[in-house]
Amino acid sequence: MVSAPLRWGIIGVGVAGAARSRAIAADPRAVAVGGHRGAPEAAGLVAFDELDALIEACDAVAICSPDPTHPALVERCLRAGRHVLCEYPLAPTGAEARRLFALADELGLGLHVEHIELLTHPARFLRVVARPDALRGGSLRWVSPPRIDQPRLAHANLARLHRLVDAVGFPRRIDVQQADPDLLSAQLRFDNGAHVELGLRAEAGAKRHLELTLVLAGGVAMQVGSTLLWRGAPQVAPAGAPGLFAVDQLAASAHFIDGATTYISRDRVCALLDLADNLEKAAEHARLRQAAAR
Numbered sequence: 400m401v402s403a404p405l406r407w408g409i410i411g412v413g414v415a416g417a418a419r420s421r422a423i424a425a426d427p428r429a430v431a432v433g434g435h436r437g438a439p440e441a442a443g444l445v446a447f448d449e450l451d452a453l454i455e456a457c458d459a460v461a462i463c464s465p466d467p468t469h470p471a472l473v474e475r476c477l478r479a480g481r482h483v484l485c486e487y488p489l490a491p492t493g494a495e496a497r498r499l500f501a502l503a504d505e506l507g508l509g510l511h512v513e514h515i516e517l518l519t520h521p522a523r524f525l526r527v528v529a530r531p532d533a534l535r536g537g538s539l540r541w542v543s544p545p546r547i548d549q550p551r552l553a554h555a556n557l558a559r560l561h562r563l564v565d566a567v568g569f570p571r572r573i574d575v576q577q578a579d580p581d582l583l584s585a586q587l588r589f590d591n592g593a594h595v596e597l598g599l600r601a602e603a604g605a606k607r608h609l610e611l612t613l614v615l616a617g618g619v620a621m622q623v624g625s626t627l628l629w630r631g632a633p634q635v636a637p638a639g640a641p642g643l644f645a646v647d648q649l650a651a652s653a654h655f656i657d658g659a660t661t662y663i664s665r666d667r668v669c670a671l672l673d674l675a676d677n678l679e680k681a682a683e684h685a686r687l688r689q690a691a692a693r
Contacts, residue, residue: 404430408457411464412437415486419461422648429652432456454479459655465548473499482509482655488557493673500665509655514663515643516558520636521627531568533616538596539563540610545601552583552599553678561671578682
């Protein structure tokens with residue numbers, strides 16, 4: 400017996416919301432009933448002025464609104480009896496994320512957090528060649544314009560942190576060297592003694608740019624922008640790969656309808672937020688030390 404497609408509503412139809420709308424349209428197990436806030440009509444969606452009306456018309460809700468709104472909206476939709484897909488981050492802290500997952504379990508509903516950075520070709524490739532005990536060192540540098548909705552640099556860059564820990568695991572220790580409102584510089588130390596230099600910078604007018612280097616036992620992996628090198632040789636993504644939001648959408652539908660495990664565990668979602676929390680705490684201690692030294 401084939402179940403009817405899940406009826407989806409989208410909260411926050413900006414760039415991510417429009418991408419989610421296209422992914423829902425390509426999902427045979429989903430149909431979009433409309434959107435609330437942003438520009439639903441531009442994405443080909445029926446606009447709902449009242450959030451409660453949208454929730455009432457849906458089986459599942461995709462939350463694509465600004466980061467600070469996520470926890471309250473997730474809880475509101477869960478308590479209304481709806482499955483929830485939330486763009487990352489689910490919550491401002493790991494503790495709050497765990498509470499929301501526990502609520503979903505209590506209500507017998509699905510809660511999936513999008514982390515499409517794990518679906519990219521570089522991330523998939525690094526999972527094959529990297530492992531925690533193979534790490535010898537490296538660096539992660541990222542620059543981008545400031546984010547008004549998320550001023551905390553670690554939390555604003557969960558996707559970059561996730562790329563690192565997905566490949567080589569979580570660090571054992573964090574040593575922050577510099578912590579300004581627009582710069583976070585730290586050394587991440589791992590269980591085998593290796594360390595990775597972290598530099599996150601927000602700069603007005605800057606183009607988003609990633610430089611990731613992992614020195615591994617078997618060779619050096621480097622990603623500069625969208626170019627991935629392994630042992631100095633370019634690694635090209637396979638042709639014809641589906642879009643990242645499309646893959647994420649299919650995973651969410653399978654999770655909600657079949658109870659299937661998604662590509663990211665709730666433990667990872669919470670541990671990643673814990674890492675950002677710990678980076679921010681270490682950064683605050685560094686700022687206090689810097690102030691005391693003046």
